[in-house]
Amino acid sequence: MHAVAATKGNRVSAAKPRREATSVPTFTHERARDARTDTAAPAAQTSADGARGAAISIRDVSKRYARGVSALESVSLDVRAGEFVSVLGPSGCGKSTLMLIVAGLLSCSSGSVTVNGETVEKPLTDVGIVFQDDLLLEFRTTLDNVALQCEVRGMRKSEARRKAAQALDRMGLSSAARRYPHELSGGMRQRASLARAFIHEPSTLLMDEPFGALDAITRIRMQGELERLWLDGQRKTILFITHGVEEAVRLSDRVVVLSPSPGRIAAEFTIDAPRPRPIVIEDNETLTRYSREIYALFDRLGVFED
Amino acid sequence: MRAVATQVDDAVSTPVTAMPPHRGRARRVFFSAQTARILAPIAGLAAVLALLQLAVAVFHIPKYILPPPSDFLPAIVTDWNQLWPATVVTAEEVVYGFLLGTVFSIPLALVLSSVRPIRDTLYPLIVFFQVIPKIAIAPLMIIWFGAGKMSVTLLTFALCFFPILINSMAGFSQLDPRRLYITKSMGASRWQTFRYLRVQSALPYMFAGFRVASTLAVTGVIVGQFVGSAAGLGYLLEASTGILNTALVFADVVVLSILGLLVNYVVVAAEALCMPWQRRKATA
Numbered sequence: 001m002h003a004v005a006a007t008k009g010n011r012v013s014a015a016k017p018r019r020e021a022t023s024v025p026t027f028t029h030e031r032a033r034d035a036r037t038d039t040a041a042p043a044a045q046t047s048a049d050g051a052r053g054a055a056i057s058i059r060d061v062s063k064r065y066a067r068g069v070s071a072l073e074s075v076s077l078d079v080r081a082g083e084f085v086s087v088l089g090p091s092g093c094g095k096s097t098l099m100l101i102v103a104g105l106l107s108c109s110s111g112s113v114t115v116n117g118e119t120v121e122k123p124l125t126d127v128g129i130v131f132q133d134d135l136l137l138e139f140r141t142t143l144d145n146v147a148l149q150c151e152v153r154g155m156r157k158s159e160a161r162r163k164a165a166q167a168l169d170r171m172g173l174s175s176a177a178r179r180y181p182h183e184l185s186g187g188m189r190q191r192a193s194l195a196r197a198f199i200h201e202p203s204t205l206l207m208d209e210p211f212g213a214l215d216a217i218t219r220i221r222m223q224g225e226l227e228r229l230w231l232d233g234q235r236k237t238i239l240f241i242t243h244g245v246e247e248a249v250r251l252s253d254r255v256v257v258l259s260p261s262p263g264r265i266a267a268e269f270t271i272d273a274p275r276p277r278p279i280v281i282e283d284n285e286t287l288t289r290y291s292r293e294i295y296a297l298f299d300r301l302g303v304f305e306d
Numbered sequence: 307m308r309a310v311a312t313q314v315d316d317a318v319s320t321p322v323t324a325m326p327p328h329r330g331r332a333r334r335v336f337f338s339a340q341t342a343r344i345l346a347p348i349a350g351l352a353a354v355l356a357l358l359q360l361a362v363a364v365f366h367i368p369k370y371i372l373p374p375p376s377d378f379l380p381a382i383v384t385d386w387n388q389l390w391p392a393t394v395v396t397a398e399e400v401v402y403g404f405l406l407g408t409v410f411s412i413p414l415a416l417v418l419s420s421v422r423p424i425r426d427t428l429y430p431l432i433v434f435f436q437v438i439p440k441i442a443i444a445p446l447m448i449i450w451f452g453a454g455k456m457s458v459t460l461l462t463f464a465l466c467f468f469p470i471l472i473n474s475m476a477g478f479s480q481l482d483p484r485r486l487y488i489t490k491s492m493g494a495s496r497w498q499t500f501r502y503l504r505v506q507s508a509l510p511y512m513f514a515g516f517r518v519a520s521t522l523a524v525t526g527v528i529v530g531q532f533v534g535s536a537a538g539l540g541y542l543l544e545a546s547t548g549i550l551n552t553a554l555v556f557a558d559v560v561v562l563s564i565l566g567l568l569v570n571y572v573v574v575a576a577e578a579l580c581m582p583w584q585r586r587k588a589t590a
Contacts, residue, residue, distance in 0.1 A: 125493035139506040139583045152492040180583045
């Protein structure tokens with residue numbers, strides 16, 4: 001099982017990073033999937049036996065849809081507890097599929113996923129999920145949308161509402177509490193959906209392009225907000241799906257790049273930079289070098305060709 | 307536009323703000339826009355009645371063909387002792403038929419939309435029954451249940467049943483599967499998913515059905531009373547036609563229209579009550 005994965009994982013040859021100033025953190029970049037275990041990056045100390053110690057452990061997961069369309073091919077990935085990992089790839093590389101499989105909302109054709117030591121067979125519940133669409137319920141006020149998470153989990157309605165009001169307050173959304181989703185801006189709606197994903201303090205957050213539908217400025221603001229939320233509380237394990245290179249670099253401890261369809265892990269980058277990260281990464285030499293590397297990899301993978 | 311204005315202003319050396327903001331500023335306003343919106347249809351109705359009155363007088367139309375408003379409007383008052391009991395019976399039958407339709411079709415819609423084998427078995431039958439013109443079964447009702455309230459109510463039920471059923475089914479089956487991702491990840495049970503998500507998602511569809519059914523209910527009751535009843539506005543309509551009391555026919559129709567409006571209003575009010583988010587959407 002491991003041997004097969006190794007040959008696939010090493011498919012993309014890694015260009016060695018340039019080291020410029022001594023102050024610049026070391027790149028542990030483009031470690032082919034299996035090399036990871038011996039490269040011993042400080043940020044990725046996954047043991048060779050994989051699942052143990054990892055909060056999310058994805059083992060040789062493949063997904064084939066009907067008519068033989070293959071979305072994912074033998075993807076293996078470990079995410080440590082409290083780690084922020086982005087899965088980055090072009091549209092249609094199966095990254096959303098991967099997230100649904102981890103969430104237990106979609107079955108995989110082969111392979112297995114364990115989350116916090118338990119094999120995922122039914123929908124995960126110790127989890128907060130955010131999609132590109134806020135998926136707020138139009139018939140509930142913003143407050144009740146957030147409170148729903150607690151209500152379904154058995155909290156009394158009044159208690160759930162009180163807690164939701166606090167959560168909205170933290171997100172700067174108090175004024176929107178009594179309004180319906182269609183009365184809010186896109187940014188406010190997505191912030192409410194973040195509040196809904198955080199309110200029950202899940203161990204794991206799964207986010208599928210949560211800021212993809214927002215305008216550029218709101219997106220950058222929301223990235224900062226997410227980082228702040230994550231740093232403030234007990235650090236949750238985050239699996240973040242995106243096609244934004246800068247977004248992935250800015251937010252993640254580790255960026256996993258998927259190749260175009262069928263999705264395979266092409267490379268991994270450990271983003272070694274202090275937090276909180278700068279709002280705009282353009283001025284930050286460390287972070288921009290990562291994004292340049294990733295763009296170069298995209299180029300080699302043929303992402304920009306037709 | 308602006309440049310021109312500035313030029314003019316420069317020429318006469320008056321500040322821009324001195325120009326009237328609206329052209330119609332000098333016009334006197336008698337009503338506020340809201341009052342006007344209420345008064346306009348009333349004025350329209352009054353104009354039609356006046357025209358009718360005039361036409362009858364000018365063309366010497368006999369009263370039994372077209373009674374002037376001065377005849378049939380007072381008839382509403384003078385024949386009230388006939389009209390009122392008829393209205394009560396009619397309203398009862400409308401409400402019973404409608405409620406019966408609702409009580410049967412919504413649970414059935416739920417079952418049909420959630421249990422595949424039952425849907426596959428029953429749905430073709432339902433489609434078959436739906437294409438039968440329901441009015442055509444009115445005589446059958448008389449044979450089975452005799453003339454009277456029962457037949458009329460059941461005919462009305464048959465008319466209301468399908469629009470509510472079909473719309474509710476659409477409502478229960480139209481659900482963005484990604485919304486289920488959210489409730490599943492909350493660990494929602496089947497009942498919770500139904501209670502927190504499915505019912506509200508289906509409501510707009512149900513109300514579309516209710517609106518259609520409410521109009522059909524009034525029609526159903528009238529036709530039912532034509533065919534086999536000795537009470538109600540439909541019966542009174544037929545009886546007064548028989549004795550060429552055309553003024554009473556007209557009075558009857560006026561009362562019927564008011565009843566229809568009322569039924570419609572109740573549905574609209576219930577809709578606003580059950581779906582407050584929709585109400586705000588309309589004003590937003």
